[in-house]
Amino acid sequence: MAGLADIVACESSICSIENSELRYRGYSIDDLAQNATFEEIIYLLWYGRLPNRLELKALKQDLAENAVLPKKIYELLHLYAPWGNAMAKLRTCLSFLTHFDDEVMDHSFAADHRKAVRIMARIAAIVAAIDRIRKGLEPIELKTIRPTSLAEMFLWLLTGEKPAPIAAKALDTCFVLHAEHELNASTFAARVTVSTMSDIYSGIVSAIGTLKGPLHGNANEQVARMLEEIGELSRVEEYIAQKIANGERIMGFGHRVYKNGDPRAKYLQALSGELAEWRDDRRWYELSLKIEKLVYEQKGLKPNVDFYSASVYTYLEIPRDLFTLMFAISRTSGWLAHILEQHENNRIIRPRAEYSGKTEVKWKGISER
Incomplete structure (x- = not known):
């Protein structure tokens, strides 16, 4: 299966994700x-x-x-x-x-x-x-x-x-x-x-x-770039509409595992709001809120853990490439x-691959190639 999606590779007692509920x-x-x-x-x-x-x-x-x-x-x-x-x-x-x-x-x-x-x-x-x-x-x-x-x-x-x-x-x-x-x-x-x-x-x-x-990390950096690119609340609708019209991905939304929304996102949203008040600068928080609303209305997608972490780290004045x-x-x-x-309880992890190449190919000497 592509990307080993839904393949169980090992047993673990550390963490579970069941019915969109995350537990440690x-x-x-x-x-x-x-x-x-x-x-x-x-x-x-x-x-x-x-x-x-x-x-x-x-x-x-x-x-x-x-x-x-x-x-x-x-x-x-x-x-x-x-x-x-x-x-x-x-x-x-x-x-x-x-x-x-x-x-x-x-x-x-x-x-x-x-x-x-x-x-x-x-x-x-x-x-x-x-x-x-x-x-x-x-x-x-x-x-x-x-x-x-x-x-x-x-x-x-x-x-x-x-x-x-x-x-x-x-x-x-x-x-x-x-x-x-x-x-x-x-x-x-x-x-x-x-x-x-x-x-x-x-x-x-x-x-x-x-x-x-970038398919695993880096998403929160890309969200921060998006927020800076939009810049003002008045530009959010146009920006999101253009992204959707062009079939482009809007970073920080959707999740491969969570179908009903990332359970961590609401806590990061709350942190973003608290830090916005502390910094007396609501721009990044309000931009994020409006983007979230439009993307859900138009795409049915909810934010994941990366979306609000971008504004949280921005308010903490952490350099973007350290996100x-x-x-x-x-x-x-x-x-x-x-x-x-x-x-x-170690055993070497050695999965198999399903072969999809040619079969029964006959050798040709170098003069025949």
Whole structure:
């Protein structure tokens, strides 16, 4: 079947999508979006249950202690052209980290979880360093700040200033919503890679390389470009009508899995509205609302998780080409959960292909060809 649509490739207890309802380890995304922090989600995905107070404190401490990057990573980032692709930089940096981990080929449960913490902590620091170094700014030293969450840490490392509580909370909720989504393309790539008993870093590199493709990642960047291209509320109707007349895709709408709308979209819409009020700038939010209304009326399509995340990240003043990297920071928690699960009961993933080529072709000597 094309794209392996509806093909069950493995069993997993991490995430389910049934009847358009998304659940992490049995917990509804509605319950988690309204109550959980990203660190609680990380623990839930990796260990199968929510942490108690002491376990959560320990995880936060481990993440903070392991977020310090090897100095060679900064040297590597200085080698890149400032305009180079940010996802490619992230992919190479994650691969480079392999050389600084003496447990890289230790596949024991304990070592796998220690490596998971190191990767989860450092990916956020790498993304912040990518942006600062390409702007000619020095990376922020972690010892100079005391963040209370991974989301706050990222914004602090990115800007050099302690973020407003509303900004840190908004990004934390985004991380919760993007953390896991069953056997999507990047998750499948990670599981295939580590099923060969390759190392965890290789699995994450495979996932990042897969997410880099515009058919999987990048949609929220394209939504932001659309919002900028439209610019004003008065242009929305004409723009959408032209897109529909030309048979062009309107980014941020529809979903291959959700037939009745993406359950995550309403929380991002609410965040966009809250941040619009905080910034005293309702333009991006109101543009998004009007686009949503017209597309639903004319195409019957509802927004997916990418649509309102574009305006949320814009209000958070995150550079547009880092939008997909925000997704990667969050989804690393889910990728790692699947890698850990794959290693628990591993069998190499080796599907078959249905042959569609010629049969019984006879050899011809070179003089006859």
